[in-house]
Amino acid sequence: MLRKIICLIFVFSSVAAFAYAGEKEFVEFSSFRTNIDVGKVRLNDDAWETVIPYKQPLQRQFLVAPMPADVGVKEVFLQSINDGKHIAFRLAWKDTTRDDGIKIMNFSDGAAIQFPVKKEPLPEFFMGEPGKPVHIIYWKAWRSRDHAEGFQNVKTAYPNMTADMYNFDYSIKGNGTDKTQAEKDIFIPGKAAGNPLSVSHKEIIEELSAEGAGTLASKNIENTSGDAEWKNGEWTVIFIRPLNVSDEKSVQFKAGEKMPVAFAVWEGSRMESAGRKAVSPAWAEVKVE
Amino acid sequence: MQMRKVHNWQLGRNASYVYPQHRPKKQWAIIFDLNKCISCQTCSLACKTTWTSGKGQEYMFWNNVETKPYGGYPVGWDLGILAKLGFQEWAGDKYSGKTLFEAAEKDEKILQHIAEDQDWAHPNIGEDEVAATVNKGDWITMPHRIWMFYLPRTCAHCTYPACVAACPRKAIYKREEDGIVLVDQSRCRGYRECVRACPYKKPMFNVETRISEKCIGCYPKIEQGEMPQCVTNCIGKIRLSGFVSTPDKSKKENPIDYLVHEKKLALPLYSQFGTEPNIYYIPPIHAPIQYLEQMFGPRAGAAVQAYKNAKDDLTLKGLLVIFGSMEKILSSFKVDKDNAYGYDEKGSSIVKVPLTEPMYVRDFHDKKLNAYRHNTP
Numbered sequence: 001m002l003r004k005i006i007c008l009i010f011v012f013s014s015v016a017a018f019a020y021a022g023e024k025e026f027v028e029f030s031s032f033r034t035n036i037d038v039g040k041v042r043l044n045d046d047a048w049e050t051v052i053p054y055k056q057p058l059q060r061q062f063l064v065a066p067m068p069a070d071v072g073v074k075e076v077f078l079q080s081i082n083d084g085k086h087i088a089f090r091l092a093w094k095d096t097t098r099d100d101g102i103k104i105m106n107f108s109d110g111a112a113i114q115f116p117v118k119k120e121p122l123p124e125f126f127m128g129e130p131g132k133p134v135h136i137i138y139w140k141a142w143r144s145r146d147h148a149e150g151f152q153n154v155k156t157a158y159p160n161m162t163a164d165m166y167n168f169d170y171s172i173k174g175n176g177t178d179k180t181q182a183e184k185d186i187f188i189p190g191k192a193a194g195n196p197l198s199v200s201h202k203e204i205i206e207e208l209s210a211e212g213a214g215t216l217a218s219k220n221i222e223n224t225s226g227d228a229e230w231k232n233g234e235w236t237v238i239f240i241r242p243l244n245v246s247d248e249k250s251v252q253f254k255a256g257e258k259m260p261v262a263f264a265v266w267e268g269s270r271m272e273s274a275g276r277k278a279v280s281p282a283w284a285e286v287k288v289e
Numbered sequence: 290m291q292m293r294k295v296h297n298w299q300l301g302r303n304a305s306y307v308y309p310q311h312r313p314k315k316q317w318a319i320i321f322d323l324n325k326c327i328s329c330q331t332c333s334l335a336c337k338t339t340w341t342s343g344k345g346q347e348y349m350f351w352n353n354v355e356t357k358p359y360g361g362y363p364v365g366w367d368l369g370i371l372a373k374l375g376f377q378e379w380a381g382d383k384y385s386g387k388t389l390f391e392a393a394e395k396d397e398k399i400l401q402h403i404a405e406d407q408d409w410a411h412p413n414i415g416e417d418e419v420a421a422t423v424n425k426g427d428w429i430t431m432p433h434r435i436w437m438f439y440l441p442r443t444c445a446h447c448t449y450p451a452c453v454a455a456c457p458r459k460a461i462y463k464r465e466e467d468g469i470v471l472v473d474q475s476r477c478r479g480y481r482e483c484v485r486a487c488p489y490k491k492p493m494f495n496v497e498t499r500i501s502e503k504c505i506g507c508y509p510k511i512e513q514g515e516m517p518q519c520v521t522n523c524i525g526k527i528r529l530s531g532f533v534s535t536p537d538k539s540k541k542e543n544p545i546d547y548l549v550h551e552k553k554l555a556l557p558l559y560s561q562f563g564t565e566p567n568i569y570y571i572p573p574i575h576a577p578i579q580y581l582e583q584m585f586g587p588r589a590g591a592a593v594q595a596y597k598n599a600k601d602d603l604t605l606k607g608l609l610v611i612f613g614s615m616e617k618i619l620s621s622f623k624v625d626k627d628n629a630y631g632y633d634e635k636g637s638s639i640v641k642v643p644l645t646e647p648m649y650v651r652d653f654h655d656k657k658l659n660a661y662r663h664n665t666p
Binding site: 064065066067068069102103104105106107142152153154157158161162163166167187188189190191192193194195197198213214215216271273274275 | 290342343344345347348394395396397398403404405406409410455457458459474475477478479480481482484493494495496497498499500502
């Protein structure tokens with residue numbers, strides 16, 4: 001048994017070494033310095049036209065079960081610019097189905113960018129590891145639609161659904177109609193429990209941290225803004241954040257330095273969610289010019 | 290996917306599971322006597338008004354009652370997973386087929402049937418539909434040629450829950466004190482891995498909160514030593530809840546152990562799935578044995594026979610009349626020739642029920658009120 005384990009460790013470490021050695025040169029792209037105010041850059045501004053898109057191949061998540069047999073998105077095109085204060089990433093990928101509406105078995109399209117909180121020692125590229133956190137900025141199509149049309153709820157998901165009444169929410173005053181929203185929300189468990197997914201947010205990008213698979217946690221800060229558009233069978237999403245923030249567990253960029261980065265994309269109509277996702281095969285690097 | 294071996298007494302063998310074997314100190318359980326269920330849905334409504342009356346829970350039924358063979362909530366939950374699992378066999382009391390964990394596809398933890406969106410939109414579809422067409426001149430035989438029965442269902446608070454195994458972030462946990470399985474509402478991220486994985490389809494997605502919810506086993510009542518709402522509100526008195534032991538630790542004075550282990554009258558629902566579910570059913574005596582064996586395992590025929598003979602078994606008869614007679618969980622019971630008695634953990638008396646309801650015959654004419662009494666059948 002022990003020999004078997006040692007043998008396995010050897011096999012895994014050599015595979016990992018090969019992967020890292022191979023990937024080091026495999027992807028490095030630049031965040032170009034620009035004169036425009038990157039904090040205010042829009043999705044389809046001219047600024048992007050002069051930035052070379054870098055093609056990042058994606059593959060199925062292959063480390064933690066359940067793993068998808070295949071994924072819907074096999075490549076994503078990356079662009080990045082910065083102005084010394086803010087940095088913006090623009091991701092574009094083909095997706096013939098726009099999955100931004102909530103239903104019981106609808107899954108949202110999505111994309112995420114992951115950075116190590118500290119470059120040395122570099123955390124495990126898949127969701128970080130204990131003591132070596134990663135910082136993830138995550139866009140979900142559901143949140144874009146919330147932003148454009150109002151927070152989606154059961155009425156928008158099922159307009160023809162019927163319910164006689166809700167507690168403390170009667171057309172005639174009295175019997176608890178004067179209770180506060182928080183008191184009424186006790187009947188909506190996610191809200192009552194303060195789950196960040198159950199309430200609306202200012203930004204369409206969620207910030208999270210993780211120290212290994214299964215430890216993902218919302219950071220409850222909103223330093224990253226964004227915009228997204230689905231057009232002609234393609235999603236384009238931008239993520240904009242300050243190069244430096246006061247939060248210790250957030251990524252800090254420095255001009256002239258490289259920052260490891262990883263990507264993930266979810267195709268909602270294939271029921272991709274959580275670990276059922278397309279990922280970049282290892283850490284890439286972005287050079288902040 | 291690396292699996293562990295755990296002992297599953299319902300299958301009479303070790304079986305695969307994602308986590309190592311661990312049993313809680315006590316295990317929540319409900320027994321349902323299907324011969325008595327009339328699908329009045331009082332249980333469903335008792336649950337609904339207690340727990341799922343909020344926005345996003347409109348069509349959510351932690352407890353539901355469906356008509357077998359065709360009814361189901363969500364639609365086709367059982368047919369879907371049975372078809373995927375395919376033909377499997379028992380060798381006597383030992384399951385020789387594959388469980389859902391053992392039949393998992395590559396890179397998956399468990400074999401899944403995924404209910405579609407519209408499957409959740411018809412909570413009581415197929416109600417009262419019978420298994421075949423009634424022809425002119427048909428008469429009733431046992432078992433019935435044209436049959437149906439009602440199947441009330443809650444979460445089974447499985448010993449080896451599929452939802453716990455499937456959740457990638459351990460947002461679902463099984464309580465040490467009573468074996469109740471809960472979704473942590475602050476930790477869930479709405480991935481719906483539990484919704485996909487549970488073969489009984491009891492975790493449900495709330496579109497209002499964007500996270501999943503499930504039956505909580507009425508844990509606040511259990512903590513007070515009381516039975517769940519669906520049990521105590523059952524007007525047909527078909528349910529009994531309490532704690533089930535493993536067969537080697539069966540206590541014959543514990544009413545749950547008595548029916549599950551001693552008499553083997555109450556059988557687990559689709560034990561072949563391999564999650565060791567803790568909802569147990571006394572099978573209906575009029576339905577085809579083949580169907581009951583698929584649903585309740587190889588002991589279904591013997592259980593039907595035992596139920597038919599219950600009138601000659603004083604202890605069993607006494608226990609069956611105690612169903613639905615108290616709110617408190619019974620730790621033990623005893624039966625004498627006149628009454629059945631139930632006791633709590635300290636041995637204090639909780640309930641006393643006569644085996645035969647006393648009958649009172651009153652005069653046709655009430656002299657005091659000067660009124661005539663009518664028999665209204």
